[in-house]
């Protein structure tokens with residue numbers, strides 16, 4: 081069940097980026113959050129959006145939101161309509177970007193607003209005497225992010241800013257790092273792609289990444305049929321439609337939130353067929369197993385897909 085909260089404070093963090101602080105409306109303590117967690121924010125305009133926690137504080141959830149010029153109503157609505165005192169619903173903290181607290185050394189790579197999920201990890205690592213380093217690619221020298229990171233001294237290295245204009249070479253960084261380290265990355269698509277390529281030889285359990293923006297949802301170009309195993313019903317998914325949309329149109333009551341393959345709410349068990357994965361959550365091994373899929377964005381490589389619904 082979503083939690084009833086009130087906006088207790090809004091802070092300027094960086095250009096076009098605000099921190100929103102949510103406190104419990106009932107006075108009942110909010111569930112504890114962990115490093116790398118995010119929360120679903122249910123906006124009064126009906127949208128549900130996922131935002132990383134920017135700080136871990138016992139009495140509140142703090143998210144950082146950059147206004148996206150291409151926003152379809154999430155960040156734009158927060159920046160334009162949300163005020164101190166606004167009542168909202170937020171989901172309990174969830175995590176698709178887990179931080180290994182037992183790592184001998186952690187290497188964090190972040191770009192721009194991608195620092196947000198990593199911030200709680202580095203704060204936790206610093207507070208608990210862990211070994212870590214952060215490489216942050218940013219165009220600006222003076223943002224709330226750089227100021228917040230300054231407290232960590234030379235564990236944080238800035239790349240691409242006006243004073244440190246050298247670009248970050250992710251392949252060189254990973255190639256010269258402790259091979260037993262754990263690696264984390266959040267940033268734009270080009271950064272994630274370079275990170276994944278550079279980390280190919282590292283065991284999957286030591287490589288974690290999270291996109292800060294959803295990839296465009298792939299449309300289904302050919303059309304296929306989904307069979308609902310529990311009833312035997314066959315539902316056509318026409319070209320250009322998602323499985324989720326086709327099933328909702330048939331009247332099914334299904335869990336979903338982001339509709340962009342980033343939240344995991346629509347994950348569904350696959351009983352037969354070959355899913356065409358386009359989500360941002362499953363690992364390569366999970367994709368290869370074909371056991372589950374995100375029906376909001378993924379399709380089928382074959383004409384028939386049987387789901388555990």
Ligand code: FES
Pocket residue numbers: 335336337338339340341342343344345346347359374375376377
């Ligand atoms: S609804 Fe969020 S992953 Fe499908």
